[in-house]
Amino acid sequence: MSFTFRKDEAKGVVVLGVDGQLIVGNRHELKQKVLDALDDGERKFLIDFTSTGYIDSSGLGVLVSLSKKIREVSGELRLAGLNDDLRTLFELTKLDSLFAINESAEEALAAF
Amino acid sequence: MSFTFRKDEAKGVVVLGVDGQLIVGNRHELKQKVLDALDDGERKFLIDFTSTGYIDSSGLGVLVSLSKKIREVSGELRLAGLNDDLRTLFELTKLDSLFAINESAEEALAAF
Amino acid sequence: MTAPLRLSVRRSEVPPPEAPDRRIEISLRVPTDLGVVEEAVDLVARHCLASGIPPRAARFRLRVALCEALSNAIVYGNRMDPAKRVDVTVVVTDTTVSVQVRDEGDGFDPSGIPDPTSPERLEMAEGRGLFLIRQLVDEVRFNERGNSICMILHRA
Amino acid sequence: MTAPLRLSVRRSEVPPPEAPDRRIEISLRVPTDLGVVEEAVDLVARHCLASGIPPRAARFRLRVALCEALSNAIVYGNRMDPAKRVDVTVVVTDTTVSVQVRDEGDGFDPSGIPDPTSPERLEMAEGRGLFLIRQLVDEVRFNERGNSICMILHRA
Ligand SMILES: Nc1ncnc2c1ncn2[C@@H]1O[C@H](COP(=O)(O)OP(=O)(O)O)[C@@H](O)[C@H]1O
Numbered sequence: 401m402s403f404t405f406r407k408d409e410a411k412g413v414v415v416l417g418v419d420g421q422l423i424v425g426n427r428h429e430l431k432q433k434v435l436d437a438l439d440d441g442e443r444k445f446l447i448d449f450t451s452t453g454y455i456d457s458s459g460l461g462v463l464v465s466l467s468k469k470i471r472e473v474s475g476e477l478r479l480a481g482l483n484d485d486l487r488t489l490f491e492l493t494k495l496d497s498l499f500a501i502n503e504s505a506e507e508a509l510a511a512f
Numbered sequence: 513m514s515f516t517f518r519k520d521e522a523k524g525v526v527v528l529g530v531d532g533q534l535i536v537g538n539r540h541e542l543k544q545k546v547l548d549a550l551d552d553g554e555r556k557f558l559i560d561f562t563s564t565g566y567i568d569s570s571g572l573g574v575l576v577s578l579s580k581k582i583r584e585v586s587g588e589l590r591l592a593g594l595n596d597d598l599r600t601l602f603e604l605t606k607l608d609s610l611f612a613i614n615e616s617a618e619e620a621l622a623a624f
Numbered sequence: 625m626t627a628p629l630r631l632s633v634r635r636s637e638v639p640p641p642e643a644p645d646r647r648i649e650i651s652l653r654v655p656t657d658l659g660v661v662e663e664a665v666d667l668v669a670r671h672c673l674a675s676g677i678p679p680r681a682a683r684f685r686l687r688v689a690l691c692e693a694l695s696n697a698i699v700y701g702n703r704m705d706p707a708k709r710v711d712v713t714v715v716v717t718d719t720t721v722s723v724q725v726r727d728e729g730d731g732f733d734p735s736g737i738p739d740p741t742s743p744e745r746l747e748m749a750e751g752r753g754l755f756l757i758r759q760l761v762d763e764v765r766f767n768e769r770g771n772s773i774c775m776i777l778h779r780a
Numbered sequence: 781m782t783a784p785l786r787l788s789v790r791r792s793e794v795p796p797p798e799a800p801d802r803r804i805e806i807s808l809r810v811p812t813d814l815g816v817v818e819e820a821v822d823l824v825a826r827h828c829l830a831s832g833i834p835p836r837a838a839r840f841r842l843r844v845a846l847c848e849a850l851s852n853a854i855v856y857g858n859r860m861d862p863a864k865r866v867d868v869t870v871v872v873t874d875t876t877v878s879v880q881v882r883d884e885g886d887g888f889d890p891s892g893i894p895d896p897t898s899p900e901r902l903e904m905a906e907g908r909g910l911f912l913i914r915q916l917v918d919e920v921r922f923n924e925r926g927n928s929i930c931m932i933l934h935r936a
């Protein structure tokens with residue numbers, strides 16, 4: 401698993417890509433990356449799941465707590481690139497109601 | 513597994529291709545095909561292993577007994593298309609000394 | 625035989641697998657280490673593929689469910705004790721795939737787990753593991769002690 | 781963070797598998813039917829691939845050896861009795877792949893098998909099965925009764 405991390409300067413959005421699985425063994429890395437960026441003053445975040453295999457409940461849990469943290473500082477978090485399988489996880493857990501979800505990273509960026 | 517069966521008219525050679533495995537469960541089919549052709553008066557045979565996965569000892573056994581049958585009627589049998597793995601089976605069992613083996617079906621046909 | 629001819633004989637298919645024989649078991653011993661969960665899940669998924677579980681969705685559900693069960697076994701069951709092991713056994717028959725995950729812990733009572741989709745729990749970071757397992761597979765069974773979970777997917 | 785940046789974090793690799801834990805077992809029950817030998821061999825070969833046995837030559841040797849052992853178990857061991865079964869168990873560790881084939885027959889004495897490559901035997905149609913097994917795998921063991929053969933390939 402690896403994360404990619406870049407800044408979209410035009411929109412001022414930090415874009416994180418999850419390459420592989422977002423699960424119990426690595427979720428802390430994603431969390432730390434976002435917390436560090438919040439400390440650096442970043443407020444807009446896009447997490448792109450286009451290259452993600454699967455997410456487990458602790459991965460979902462990290463997304464929930466990041467979403468809270470970002471909201472607390474009036475930031476914005478968007479998710480994008482969920483395939484049908486991944487989207488099912490959000491629907492089953494009703495987390496689709498908690499997140500702003502866009503089809504693609506482009507659409508998500510446009511929506512900030 | 514399937515066998516292909518054709519007659520090379522120019523050389524008067526019956527060419528059998530073994531597609532898949534030549535093993536205990538199907539060797540009788542190959543044997544029967546060749547015996548029928550011998551009955552029909554055919555004398556030159558080429559068995560092509562280009563599309564063969566593996567051969568077991570009973571497959572080797574069928575080749576040995578066909579070779580004997582064909583020699584008894586002054587016929588000729590050639591084998592071709594053995595990859596390294598298959599060739600090893602003939603070498604380990606010393607059957608490479610019993611058979612006329614050519615690299616390719618073309619070379620074998622030319623050698624009749 | 626005078627004209628060139630080409631015929632192809634296909635072996636008759638293996639008899640339809642009504643026989644209760646067609647049963648493959650895969651077992652795998654996993655150390656108590658969250659770092660190997662992903663590899664263990666991948667390995668089992670590859671064996672499921674080798675056993676002929678093709679629908680992508682089934683493999684996805686199995687991977688997530690197994691990941692949950694493994695991390696629960698490691699964290700809650702074996703309490704991260706590296707001297708303990710988790711045993712995974714997959715049984716593939718013509719009709720089902722069952723995945724059993726057994727830890728060396730004291731077990732627990734799975735009936736007392738609250739619904740993580742209720743409004744007051746929706747924003748909690750934890751508590752979705754068993755819920756997801758139950759949603760993703762067709763049948764979930766625990767042993768009496770509660771240290772072994774069996775997740776069953778019906779094929780086709 | 782002012783300039784666009786791109787960094788990639790790789791999870792540290794799973795600890796080197798010195799641990800005797802990394803052990804996968806695959807078991808398969810095969811009916812006494814020569815028509816299923818090919819399918820059983822294929823299935824085991826696919827699982828070996830899934831377990832990470834890559835060298836083509838090793839898989840070839842394993843397929844031929846397993847095919848021999850299965851047909852012996854069916855023909856000589858179970859004497860074609862459809863009420864009997866053959867059990868195949870494959871154990872993959874980091875250093876070896878062992879394939880055990882057990883039938884329900886009376887067993888035999890494998891020490892008394894003549895060399896099929898001797899000039900007087902070279903043109904015989906039979907008698908190359910056990911010889912091939914012994915040549916193709918690194919180690920062959922029988923149980924005392926002689927109804928179970930274990931074929932071991934060393935990895936790397
Ligand atoms: N194998 C296990 N052994 C002991 N307790 C377990 C086991 N699996 C789950 N539990 C208990 O069930 C609870 C709910 O687990 P789960 O639904 O996976 O959510 P989470 O792991 O996010 O808390 C855990 O907090 C734990 O107390």
Ligand SMILES: Nc1ncnc2c1ncn2[C@@H]1O[C@H](COP(=O)(O)OP(=O)(O)O)[C@@H](O)[C@H]1O
Pocket residue numbers: 569848852853856857858883885887888893905906907908909910911926927
């Ligand atoms: N599983 C078995 N049970 C009983 N006898 C066996 C078994 N496997 C092999 N044998 C005996 O060993 C002999 C040699 O077997 P093998 O080398 O495979 O050659 P082949 O099968 O061509 O005769 C067989 O003829 C049989 O008598």
